[in-house]
Amino acid sequence: MGTILSAQFEPRREAEMTVERLVQEHGLERSDIFVAAAGRANTAGREGAGSDARAAEPGAPRRNDAALNGSIEVSADIGDGGRTSVVRQALGEFHARDVEEAR
Secondary structure (H helix, E strand, C coil): CCEEEEEEECEHHHHHHHHHHHHHCCCCCHHHEEEEECCCCCCCECCCCHHHCCCCCCCCCCCCCCCCCCCEEEEEEEECCCCHHHHHHHHHHCCCEEEEEEC
């Protein structure tokens, strides 16, 4: 039986960066990583970041249309390959909270 690690992120950007790190640097398959709203409402996280934040153009108005309704959850099925510590490290690097491990 494999191990699944899950964690929550406040801005969507941090969740996306974690997924990219796990795939590109640690060799996890994208099909083994899941991203979803942590609650029932559709959400872009609790904090605006990236395209949800102020536009880079001088004088551009601040966006206020992001669905900031809750956290983003990322879970990764890491199997039995002994990758738990490296996945935990990647989660922590991007400020994950409420990290949980299930078998």
